[in-house]
Amino acid sequence: MSVTIKDVAKKANVAPSTVSRVISNSPRISERTKEKVREAMEELGYYPNFNARSLANKSTKTLGVIMPNSANKTFQNPFFPEVIRGISSKAHQIEYGIYLNTGQVEEEIFQDVKNMVQGRRVDGIILLYSKVDDKVIGYLREQNFPFTVIGRPYDESFDDITYVNNDNYKAAKMVTEYLLLLGHKKIAFIGGQLDFVVTVDHLEGYRHALQNAGIELMDEYVVFHEELQEGGQEAVIDLMSLNQRPTALIVADDIMTFGVMRMLSEMEISVPDDISVISFNNLLISELSTPPMTTVDINIFKLGYEAANCLIEQILHPEAEPKKVIIPHKLIKRQTCKSILSRDS
Amino acid sequence: MSVTIKDVAKKANVAPSTVSRVISNSPRISERTKEKVREAMEELGYYPNFNARSLANKSTKTLGVIMPNSANKTFQNPFFPEVIRGISSKAHQIEYGIYLNTGQVEEEIFQDVKNMVQGRRVDGIILLYSKVDDKVIGYLREQNFPFTVIGRPYDESFDDITYVNNDNYKAAKMVTEYLLLLGHKKIAFIGGQLDFVVTVDHLEGYRHALQNAGIELMDEYVVFHEELQEGGQEAVIDLMSLNQRPTALIVADDIMTFGVMRMLSEMEISVPDDISVISFNNLLISELSTPPMTTVDINIFKLGYEAANCLIEQILHPEAEPKKVIIPHKLIKRQTCKSILSRDS
DNA sequence: CTGAAAGCGCTTACAG
DNA sequence: CTGAAAGCGCTTACAG
CATH class of the missing domain: 3.40.50.2300 (Response regulator)
Incomplete structure (x- = not known):
C-alpha cells in the first residue's frame, strides 16, 4: 500500500537500483535522471522504508539511550530531560533517531540491552548513568558494541571505554x-x-x-x-x-x-x-x-551532546581510540x- | 557475522521456516522440535534481527513518543520523565519499545513525524502535548495512522481521536x-x-x-x-x-x-x-x-500508562471506536x- | 507437523 | 551512467 522504490522506478522509467542511488545521492547518476526520479518521488509522495533500509544497510541510524532504573525516584530528576535534549540535538544534526530504554529494575534493563544489541535495533548505546560493577558495561565491552557512558566507568582497567564526564x-x-x-x-x-x-x-x-x-x-x-x-x-x-x-x-x-x-x-x-x-x-x-x-x-546539555558526538564517532570509525571527555563545571x-x-x- | 535463523536451522536439522515458527511459538510445531530448536538457539546465542522481522511483519513493535519542542523550557519539566515512565511501563508489558522524538521547533517535529510514519519506523504515536491548531494531529488523522494524544485535541470535531486527559x-x-x-x-x-x-x-x-x-x-x-x-x-x-x-x-x-x-x-x-x-x-x-x-x-504516571494502553488497542484493533479516557485528579x-x-x- | 519458495523494500557488487 | 540480480534476515501462504 505504501509507495515503494519500485513504484517510483516505474513512474520515472528507470530501474529500482537507480532510484536507490538517487536517494543516496550517488555521484554516478546523471543530473537529468536525478531530476526525473526526484520528481516521481515527489509526485508519489515516496518515503524510504526504514526497516528495509536498515536491513540492507546494516545500519539503523538510531542511538539507544539507557536510563537508570525507573523504579527509583531519581528517574524524575530534570537532569534526564536535559541530557536527552543534548543527545538529541547532536543526533538530529546527523539525522539519527533515539530509542529510549527505561527498565524498572536492573535485570530488565540488562535484558533490554541484550535485545537492542543482538537484535541490531540500534547502532550504538549511551548509558545515562554509571554504577559500580554494572553488568551492562561488561556486556557491551565483551560484545565490542559501540557505546559511551555519561559518567566514569568504575573499573579503571576499562580504559578502552569512551566516556563523557565532569571532574x-x-x-x-x-x-x-x-x-x-x-x-x-x-x-x-x-x-x-x-x-x-x-x-x-x-x-x-x-x-x-x-x-x-x-x-x-x-x-x-x-x-x-x-x-x-x-x-x-x-x-x-x-x-x-x-x-x-x-x-x-x-x-x-x-x-x-x-x-x-x-x-x-x-x-x-x-x-x-x-x-x-x-x-x-x-x-x-x-x-x-x-x-x-x-x-x-555541570553543563548537563553538553554532557549529552558530547556523549552523542563521541558515540557517532565510534560508530563511524570503530577503530579510533577511545575518548575521555571532561565537561568543565562552574x-x-x-x-x-x-x-x-x-x-x- | 551475527547468528541467523539459518544457522539455527542447520544446527537443529530443520528448515528456517520451522525455526521462525518456534520463535513465534506456533502451536503447529511439535514439542520435540521446539525443544531441539530452542536448544540450538541457546547454544548459538541466537537473537532475532529486529529489522528483518519488522520488514517481513510490517510491525515494528515500537511506539513513537513525541515531546513538545525542546527549545522551550517546559521540556525540563519533570512531568515528562513521569509520563514516559507510565508509557514505558505499559510498553514493557507487551514488549514494545519506545522511539523518542524531540524536535527543537515545530517544523522539525512535523518532519520527524512524517518520517516516522511514512518510513514505518513505529507502529503508532503518542503525542505528549496538545496544542491549538497542531499540524501534527491533522497529519496523523489524514494518514489514518494510529495515535493517541495526552491532553484534549483542540478541535471538537476531531471526535475520532483517541486521547487521555484530565478534566x-x-x-x-x-x-x-x-x-x-x-x-x-x-x-x-x-x-x-x-x-x-x-x-x-x-x-x-x-x-x-x-x-x-x-x-x-x-x-x-x-x-x-x-x-x-x-x-x-x-x-x-x-x-x-x-x-x-x-x-x-x-x-x-x-x-x-x-x-x-x-x-x-x-x-x-x-x-x-x-x-x-x-x-x-x-x-x-x-x-x-x-x-x-x-x-x-493529575496522576501523570497513569496518563502515560493509559495513553500507551489506548495506542496498543488501536494498533491491534484498528477498527475499534476511538476512546476518551479521563484520569481523575485530586x-x-x-x-x-x-x-x-x-x-x- | 514440516519444508521450499516467494516476498517484505531496500542496497550494492557486477556487468555492460 | 544504468540495469539485472543477489542478498539483508525474517515470515507466511501453499503443499504435502
Missing part, C-alpha cells in the same frame, strides 16, 4: 574548599546512592579537601541517601541531631537540596544565616529555591552560602 | 471554588502558554467558578507566561503591582509555583499568611517547596492555602 572529584573538592574559605570547619556531606560512581568521586573530593586543610573527617558528617527527596530530609534530621551540628552542608543534587532546605526551614534553622548549603547540577529550577541555591553547574554563587569568619573573630 | 476544566473550577470557600474573592490566575489546550481549559474552569459565585472576572488578574520559571516571577511582579492585590493565586504548574513563591518571598509577602497559592500537577518535588505547596494531583492540601474568613468577620 566530579575536583568539583566536590572545590566546593569543600569554598566552604572552608568561608570559615566553615564543620562541613557535612549528603551524598547520593553509594553505588553511583559520581557519589564515590564526590566523597573523595570532599575528603581530600578536608585533609589538605588538616581537618579530621567525622563519620557522622557523611550520609548517603537513595531517594532524592525524602533522603534529603532524613539526612537533615540525622545531622541536626548531632551534638556538634555542622555549619555547612554539601548536597549531592539540587533536588535533594530542596528537601534539605524545606526540612531546615521546618526546624527553623535559617539558610544561610545558621547554616550554609551548596549542591551540584544547577538544574533550571535550582534558582527557584528560597533563597536561591548556590550550586555547581560554581554558581547564589544565596545559600555565607562566611562565618566574622562569628569566630 | 482540566473541572480541576481548575474546583481549585477556584476551594479558594472561594476559604473566603478569597481576589483570585488571580497565572496560566501557561495560551496555545496549549490545557491552559484554555484551566481558564474556563476558573471563569465559571467565579461566575457562579457572582464575582466579576478582572482582566488584570489573568496572566499567561511561556517560560515556566521566569514566567512565574514576572507574573508575580505584575500582579503585586496592582492597586487591588489578589489574595490568592492559581498557578498552572508546580514548577512555576516555585518561581512564584520565590518572588513572593523576595517581596516579603508571606505564603499563606498574606497570599494563598495553589497549583497543578503534584510533581514529586512539589512537596519540597517551603512551605509545601497545595496542588492538584486536590492535595498542603500548606500554601489559608482561609481569610476570619479577617473579614
Whole structure:
C-alpha cells in the first residue's frame, strides 16, 4: 500500500537500483535522471522504508539511550530531560533517531540491552548513568558494541571505554574548599546512592579537601541517601541531631537540596544565616529555591551532546581510540552560602 | 557475522521456516522440535534481527513518543520523565519499545513525524502535548495512522481521536471554588502558554467558578507566561503591582509555583499568611517547596500508562471506536492555602 | 507437523 | 551512467 522504490522506478522509467542511488545521492547518476526520479518521488509522495533500509544497510541510524532504573525516584530528576535534549540535538544534526530504554529494575534493563544489541535495533548505546560493577558495561565491552557512558566507568582497567564526564572529584573538592574559605570547619556531606560512581568521586573530593586543610573527617558528617527527596530530609534530621551540628552542608543534587532546605526551614534553622548549603547540577529550577541555591553547574546539555558526538564517532570509525571527555563545571554563587569568619573573630 | 535463523536451522536439522515458527511459538510445531530448536538457539546465542522481522511483519513493535519542542523550557519539566515512565511501563508489558522524538521547533517535529510514519519506523504515536491548531494531529488523522494524544485535541470535531486527559476544566473550577470557600474573592490566575489546550481549559474552569459565585472576572488578574520559571516571577511582579492585590493565586504548574513563591518571598509577602497559592500537577518535588505547596494531583504516571494502553488497542484493533479516557485528579492540601474568613468577620 | 519458495523494500557488487 | 540480480534476515501462504 505504501509507495515503494519500485513504484517510483516505474513512474520515472528507470530501474529500482537507480532510484536507490538517487536517494543516496550517488555521484554516478546523471543530473537529468536525478531530476526525473526526484520528481516521481515527489509526485508519489515516496518515503524510504526504514526497516528495509536498515536491513540492507546494516545500519539503523538510531542511538539507544539507557536510563537508570525507573523504579527509583531519581528517574524524575530534570537532569534526564536535559541530557536527552543534548543527545538529541547532536543526533538530529546527523539525522539519527533515539530509542529510549527505561527498565524498572536492573535485570530488565540488562535484558533490554541484550535485545537492542543482538537484535541490531540500534547502532550504538549511551548509558545515562554509571554504577559500580554494572553488568551492562561488561556486556557491551565483551560484545565490542559501540557505546559511551555519561559518567566514569568504575573499573579503571576499562580504559578502552569512551566516556563523557565532569571532574566530579575536583568539583566536590572545590566546593569543600569554598566552604572552608568561608570559615566553615564543620562541613557535612549528603551524598547520593553509594553505588553511583559520581557519589564515590564526590566523597573523595570532599575528603581530600578536608585533609589538605588538616581537618579530621567525622563519620557522622557523611550520609548517603537513595531517594532524592525524602533522603534529603532524613539526612537533615540525622545531622541536626548531632551534638556538634555542622555549619555547612554539601548536597549531592539540587533536588535533594530542596528537601534539605524545606526540612531546615521546618526546624527553623535559617539558610544561610545558621547554616550554609551548596549542591551540584544547577538544574533550571535550582534558582527557584528560597533563597536561591548556590550550586555547581555541570553543563548537563553538553554532557549529552558530547556523549552523542563521541558515540557517532565510534560508530563511524570503530577503530579510533577511545575518548575521555571532561565537561568543565562552574560554581554558581547564589544565596545559600555565607562566611562565618566574622562569628569566630 | 551475527547468528541467523539459518544457522539455527542447520544446527537443529530443520528448515528456517520451522525455526521462525518456534520463535513465534506456533502451536503447529511439535514439542520435540521446539525443544531441539530452542536448544540450538541457546547454544548459538541466537537473537532475532529486529529489522528483518519488522520488514517481513510490517510491525515494528515500537511506539513513537513525541515531546513538545525542546527549545522551550517546559521540556525540563519533570512531568515528562513521569509520563514516559507510565508509557514505558505499559510498553514493557507487551514488549514494545519506545522511539523518542524531540524536535527543537515545530517544523522539525512535523518532519520527524512524517518520517516516522511514512518510513514505518513505529507502529503508532503518542503525542505528549496538545496544542491549538497542531499540524501534527491533522497529519496523523489524514494518514489514518494510529495515535493517541495526552491532553484534549483542540478541535471538537476531531471526535475520532483517541486521547487521555484530565478534566482540566473541572480541576481548575474546583481549585477556584476551594479558594472561594476559604473566603478569597481576589483570585488571580497565572496560566501557561495560551496555545496549549490545557491552559484554555484551566481558564474556563476558573471563569465559571467565579461566575457562579457572582464575582466579576478582572482582566488584570489573568496572566499567561511561556517560560515556566521566569514566567512565574514576572507574573508575580505584575500582579503585586496592582492597586487591588489578589489574595490568592492559581498557578498552572508546580514548577512555576516555585518561581512564584520565590518572588513572593523576595517581596516579603508571606505564603499563606498574606497570599494563598495553589497549583497543578503534584510533581514529586512539589512537596519540597517551603512551605509545601497545595496542588492538584493529575496522576501523570497513569496518563502515560493509559495513553500507551489506548495506542496498543488501536494498533491491534484498528477498527475499534476511538476512546476518551479521563484520569481523575485530586486536590492535595498542603500548606500554601489559608482561609481569610476570619479577617473579614 | 514440516519444508521450499516467494516476498517484505531496500542496497550494492557486477556487468555492460 | 544504468540495469539485472543477489542478498539483508525474517515470515507466511501453499503443499504435502
